[in-house]
Amino acid sequence: MFVQKLIECLGKDKVSRSETELFRHSHDESFHKAVEPDVVCFPESREEIEAILEIAREYKIPVTPYGVGSGLEGQAIPIKKGISINFSNMNQVVHFSPEDLLITVQPGITRMELNKVVNRHGLMFPIDPGADATIGGMVANNASGTTAVRYGSMRDQLLDLEVVLADGTVIHTGSHAKKSSSGYHLTGLFAGSEGTLGIITEITLRLHGIPEHTLAARCTFDTPEEGAKAAKTVLLSGIPVMRMELVDAESISQVNSYGGYQFPVNHSLFFEFAGTKGAVEEEAKVTEQLMRELGCGNWEAASGSKERAELWKARHEMAYAYRHIKGMANTGADVCVPISRLPELVVYARQLIDESGLTGGVLGHVGDGNFHTMIIYDPKVPGEKEKAEYTNEALALKAIEVGGTCTGEHGVGLGKMKFQEAEHGNAVIIMKQMKKMLDPEGLLNPGKIFLMD
Incomplete structure (x- = not known):
């Protein structure tokens, strides 16, 4: 009916x-x-x-x-x-004001479609989760990605959301002003709510100028701990990197097999610097000096777009290298920890994978303390799935224990529900009360984030 x-x-x-x-x-x-x-x-x-x-x-x-x-x-x-x-048919630009560095879009537009519109005006939307996700989905999960070390997450890019609540009420959560001290921060509440509190129908975003010059670099270390410590050193030195990614040796080996490449099989740090030409070249020079003092090898740098793409190819293709192995399933963790605890957590993640006996790697956006594990297993072999899931669970609980979170950017959904009380304690009660107030019938994306009583 x-x-x-x-x-x-x-x-x-x-x-x-x-x-x-x-x-x-x-x-x-x-x-x-x-x-x-x-x-x-x-x-x-x-x-x-x-x-x-x-x-x-x-x-x-x-x-x-x-x-x-x-x-x-x-x-x-x-x-x-x-x-x-x-939302594929709700993919229009509603309002674009280049002079105000903002744009209002419907939720179905993807980040690449959005950048096609704004790039010709010398502007960009910087959040890059890897996939060409919709802006609405990125807001709902508070996505971030490789540029988070400089620009933060989706929540940091939002000025206003138009939301239809479960009872049909339409609200706006902000304005076109760059900041406000007026009222509760409802924009932040709906960003990351995964469609459980309301349906987002319009999104007003901050835009940024396209940097004049970009330079990429890559170097290697003998252990993942050395790579993580090097990343921490860059941050403590105040170098404003655009991207900083860690990929362990096992993952480099995996992507070499996947793409037929010859990248040095060692624990690797990838960098991208962006800004004025003089500043970028100086930042890269200082970073190279720091890395060499910390014992790096295989330092390579490139400023041409083709050469930059080649340097970053191993990082960009990593997910596909793991996920597209015939007959194998995959899973992975997505934790974020305080920068000071990053080296120890990276080492712990590597130990968990090695102890499981499964094939997997450690990689991620170490510039903001967020990293991932990718583990592949044969679903037909008894016990392999359980080993993979145990590795994810142990890493998530360890991240929470040291003051971090079970998910830095992928969201809670179904997979991270089990960690919500451990991470948030009594705050989960408040979250459930918000859910019940805004969606008393429990009709909006039920069964996600946490189970209602």
């Missing part, structure tokens, strides 16, 4: 129950079990989102937002079935 009502409200071209669409919206890139929704809707406006939620309330049907399915913790999986909302 509710499907027919959706068709009457939206039109049959915006409502689908085809096997292809139901399957596409049943999973993301995580290892979590796929669940097909009852129906998929493709709205084009806020008003159509309001109509979908009105029908959901009337028939008590769960609603799960879906971007491009690039999530890694199951946020877009409709575990209670119901309606999956696909």
